[in-house]
Amino acid sequence: xxxxxxxxxxxxxxxxxxxxxxxxxxxxxxxxxxxxxxxxxxxxxxxxxxxxxxxxxxxxxxxxxxxxxxxxxxxxxxxxxxxxxxxxxxxxxxxxxxxxxxxxxxxxxxxxxxxxxxxxxxxxxxxxxxxxxxxxxxxxxxxxxxxxxxxxxxxxxxxxxxxxxxxxxxxxxxxxxxxxxxxxxxxxxxxxxxxxxxxxxxxxxxxxxxxxxxxxxxxxxxxxxxxxxxxx
Numbered sequence: 001x002x003x004x005x006x007x008x009x010x011x012x013x014x015x016x017x018x019x020x021x022x023x024x025x026x027x028x029x030x031x032x033x034x035x036x037x038x039x040x041x042x043x044x045x046x047x048x049x050x051x052x053x054x055x056x057x058x059x060x061x062x063x064x065x066x067x068x069x070x071x072x073x074x075x076x077x078x079x080x081x082x083x084x085x086x087x088x089x090x091x092x093x094x095x096x097x098x099x100x101x102x103x104x105x106x107x108x109x110x111x112x113x114x115x116x117x118x119x120x121x122x123x124x125x126x127x128x129x130x131x132x133x134x135x136x137x138x139x140x141x142x143x144x145x146x147x148x149x150x151x152x153x154x155x156x157x158x159x160x161x162x163x164x165x166x167x168x169x170x171x172x173x174x175x176x177x178x179x180x181x182x183x184x185x186x187x188x189x190x191x192x193x194x195x196x197x198x199x200x201x202x203x204x205x206x207x208x209x210x211x212x213x214x215x216x217x218x219x220x221x222x223x224x225x226x227x228x229x230x231x232x
Contacts, residue, residue: 024190031186032217038104039169045108046168047161050115058121068116076112081174083110088178102133103175111168116224118164122157123149155226162219165211173208183207 011047014048019025056068075083087106088099134144150204176185187204 014196014199018190018194018196021202022193022194026184027186027189028179028183028203028207031183033183034100034175034180034182035169035172035211036170036174038100038107038180039165040109041101041104042107043165043168043174045104046047046111046115046164049108050119051103053112053116054119054123057116057139058123069129072113080107080110080171081177084174085177094112099178099180100175103172103178104181107168109170110171114164115161118157118160122153122160123189125156126152158223158226162216162223165219166215169212169215170208 011208019028021189053068053071054065057072059065059068060208084103084106086103089108092102123145130148130152131144134148139147172182175182176188181189183204187200190200190203194200
């Protein structure tokens with residue numbers, strides 16, 4: 001009992017030292033905001049980039065096809081942290097934009113390459129007869145793609161897109177390399193200030209887990225609704 005009491009007493013003191021003293025919990029709260037902002041903006045832009053690159057990869061025009069494949073090969077073949085630093089310290093070196101927006105752009109460029117392959121696979125999974133049916137109704141290629149093919153492809157690629165968004169959230173943990181204080185960096189600051197590693201790292205892991213779990217539940221509900229529309 002004495003050992004247990006001493007253990008919990010020490011744990012309580014460590015908790016207070018890491019999070020209560022000097023309002024260090026605010027670092028984590030602000031870090032959550034940064035992570036969410038970067039992730040959402042990167043996901044939206046990455047989806048747009050991925051869709052355009054997917055169309056390039058599916059295009060019969062050689063120039064567009066080459067652009068799409070070169071982009072995909074370069075992004076998938078280089079580390080995301082290297083891409084982040086190139087975008088921040090080289091491409092946007094002289095641009096006076098908020099750090100989190102530049103970071104989101106870097107992650108969207110990275111995510112776009114993976115999203116493009118997901119979308120491309122989803123479009124190719126739709127039977128060619130659907131395209132022929134659309135053209136026979138007098139629709140143009142673009143109209144057929146947007147009105148018939150894409151809506152069906154969305155249901156097929158939704159689970160993979162959810163996984164990509166979850167991966168994107170975890171990848172944002174490297175934004176500390178460009179001076180942004182996200183969840184991971186906030187935990188590092190607390191660890192450096194208190195010389196305590198266990199509590200800040202566990203808190204960081206729990207926050208990421210909760211964020212991703214909530215996102216998974218929300219996306220799961222959306223997927224169920226999409227599947228319900230299939231059975232009608």
